[in-house]
């Protein structure tokens with residue numbers, strides 16, 4: 104359908120298909136029920152006529168929240184923000200698929216974000232990522248490391264993260280689709296196999312870890328400024344706290360600064376900077392076994 108070869112953002116380019124197929128795959132394994140947040144955000148109206156927003160959210164047994172947001176501006180910007188969070192009774196990673204595509208480039212993060220930092224928690228790394236390292240070999244050539252990145256983001260990424268910046272061609276879009284489906288299916292398999300935790304202490308720990316993640320993203324997500332531009336500051340704030348990162352106001356009571364005190368300013372407010380440390384990691388900071396090597400690989 105997309106007009107002619109040659110790459111670029113053809114008319115047929117859309118992340119809607121990603122969402123559609125991911126939901127189809129999920130329904131093969133579990134029963135999705137509409138999440139309460141869906142009502143309020145389903146028909147959210149952008150400021151500009153040429154922009155279409157699509158917001159869907161569900162829950163299911165084991166899945167606290169599975170939600171997606173797509174933004175489509177005819178022949179210009181295309182956005183995908185897809186995530187799935189388990190109930191705190193499970194320590195499942197968070198399925199995270201984010202893509203921001205402009206005519207110039209696609210900025211992509213695709214990962215099973217760890218609930219626990221995989222450098223500190225080797226057992227967690229072993230449990231979920233050891234067997235998944237082949238995914239990185241499969242895509243490292245076509246979806247290469249995107250270069251320096253906000254340093255703070257790294258602790259929310261796993262050794263199998265795909266962080267890449269691509270030319271928005273049809274071919275790259277196909278590769279991205281394939282990787283998205285692989286990661287989605289892997290997450291669904293992990294979800295299927297997950298065994299309910301019974302220790303209250305461990306459940307509380309899982310809940311807090313998810314809350315910390317939600318707190319980070321609700322405050323510092325790179326998409327926030329575009330959302331403000333598209334739907335206004337108030338609606339963007341609601342969308343972020345009640346839809347994209349729903350749970351940030353209910354899963355825990357700690358504040359952003361309690362989790363991330365390095366962002367505190369003298370007057371007690373949160374520093375608006377995205378990063379206190381700056382960007383780093385020119386190349387993939389994990390080795391083939393998922394061991395963190397930091398910037399060691401750089402020349």
Ligand code: BLA
Nearest residue numbers: 182183184201202203210212252253256259325326329330
């Ligand atoms: C850029 N988005 C980025 C970058 C990353 C991410 C790593 C590169 C800049 C940087 O290093 O911060 C994505 N970062 C993530 C994700 C996590 C993280 C997913 O820490 C999870 C823990 N991007 C979106 C959405 C929009 C969007 C929904 O996912 C818009 C609504 C936009 N992302 C966007 C834009 C840029 C960007 C405009 C480039 C501008 C910038 O760097 O701020």
